Amino acid sequence: RPHLFSAAALRHREAADGSSPGQEAGAGGGGGPAVPGRPRTKFSAAQLQELERSFREQRYIGASEKRRLAAALSLSQSQIKTWFQNRRMKFKRQTQDAR
Numbered sequence: 001r002p003h004l005f006s007a008a009a010l011r012h013r014e015a016a017d018g019s020s021p022g023q024e025a026g027a028g029g030g031g032g033p034a035v036p037g038r039p040r041t042k043f044s045a046a047q048l049q050e051l052e053r054s055f056r057e058q059r060y061i062g063a064s065e066k067r068r069l070a071a072a073l074s075l076s077q078s079q080i081k082t083w084f085q086n087r088r089m090k091f092k093r094q095t096q097d098a099r
Contacts, residue, residue, distance in 0.1 A: 051083055055091075
């Protein structure tokens with residue numbers, strides 16, 4: 001049965017042990033998921049070149065282009081979608097840093 005804490009009790013607990021909600025004190029804190037999941041995709045230079053080319057043309061990928069890229073690069077559509085999401089965040093950080 002899960003323990004229920006008030007918001008104030010959680011803030012007090014976090015301040016005391018440095019943990020965040022849902023994180024046990026002293027837990028690894030390695031930044032990765034607690035449960036092993038899919039391994040990180042290592043894109044080849046050719047895949048990155050094609051993904052970057054497509055991103056320069058259009059930052060938001062459509063369904064047909066996503067299918068085409070996935071087939072051409074031997075990646076899943078969800079890998080393409082995630083790459084574009086991450087690349088947009090990188091682009092946003094770069095443009096904010098340039099200000």
